[in-house]
Amino acid sequence: xxxxxxxxxxxxxxxxxxxxxxxxxxxxxxxxxxxxxxxxxxxxxxxxxxxxxxxxxxxxxxxxxxxxxxxxxxxxxxxxxxxxxxxxxxxxxxxxxxxxxxxxxxxxxxxxxxxxxxxxxxxxxxxxxxxxxxxxxxxxxxxxxxxxxxxxxxxxxxxxxxxxxxxxxxxxxxxxxxxxxxxxxxxxxxxxxxxxxxxxxxxxxxxxxxxxxxxxxxxxxxxxxxxxxxxxxxxxxxxxxxxxxxxxxxxxxxxxxxxxxxxxxxxxxxxxxxxxxxxxxxxxxxxxxxxxxxxxxxxxxxxxx
Numbered sequence: 001x002x003x004x005x006x007x008x009x010x011x012x013x014x015x016x017x018x019x020x021x022x023x024x025x026x027x028x029x030x031x032x033x034x035x036x037x038x039x040x041x042x043x044x045x046x047x048x049x050x051x052x053x054x055x056x057x058x059x060x061x062x063x064x065x066x067x068x069x070x071x072x073x074x075x076x077x078x079x080x081x082x083x084x085x086x087x088x089x090x091x092x093x094x095x096x097x098x099x100x101x102x103x104x105x106x107x108x109x110x111x112x113x114x115x116x117x118x119x120x121x122x123x124x125x126x127x128x129x130x131x132x133x134x135x136x137x138x139x140x141x142x143x144x145x146x147x148x149x150x151x152x153x154x155x156x157x158x159x160x161x162x163x164x165x166x167x168x169x170x171x172x173x174x175x176x177x178x179x180x181x182x183x184x185x186x187x188x189x190x191x192x193x194x195x196x197x198x199x200x201x202x203x204x205x206x207x208x209x210x211x212x213x214x215x216x217x218x219x220x221x222x223x224x225x226x227x228x229x230x231x232x233x234x235x236x237x238x239x240x241x242x243x244x245x246x247x248x249x250x251x252x253x254x255x256x257x258x259x260x261x262x263x264x265x266x267x268x269x270x271x272x273x274x275x276x277x278x279x280x281x282x283x284x285x286x287x288x289x290x291x292x293x294x295x296x297x298x299x300x301x302x303x304x305x
Contacts, residue, residue, distance in 0.1 A: 087115035094130030102240035116276035146176035146257035163237035164251040182211035188232040191218035
């Protein structure tokens, strides 16, 4: 069924006559009448009651109009989403928890300002899981910890922020160094299987610190709450909503990088340009030599060491 024919029928129902509907659509009355006749034949029901200077929807037509309007709206949405030069449709974004709570609300607002017809859908998850979803085409972009490996050529990234490693410890241990803190308390470990947790694990290995491990968590907010209750200490990145913590002398050498990753050749470049514009609005200190909006992401830099 041609949705353009449905549009003509809806126009007649709204305008009250075939002549007025034809004028609104830029068609001839004969063309609109022919479209209605095709619909009546396809549906097997009379759709209009025709009078001298008017055409009114029949009972069957009134019952069908809500579904017809929905079909027309869906068809228009599909057309918009399929156009690579139009920032419209659904944009699927993956985001890790600390980015989701601290930055995505502002990003959503900025993206709507840049592309009102673009609908942002958020997929939460770990960096590794979101990266996998991106490579499989289930996401349009992802805000994750920089992978501990080089990106493949078909993906590109933009560094948004650096988060140096810091020490979380109860107030009573303020005078202890890192080794002293973990001699007194067990480690609440940032999950060493996660990409950010690998950085914290590397710090302990490089400094020959081998604390007793109480538990492993890939949830920085939960780690922070456990430390606040005095049952352990932790090494965590300086994420946006981190509370009281202690800087490490060489913590910047073990920084977690938050990056935006996307396909090098996206199916809908206009959507990615709108997303890039929103990123620059949320993170105005991004420096890559080009002003927003930018047609493509820059090449990924080397992974964090």
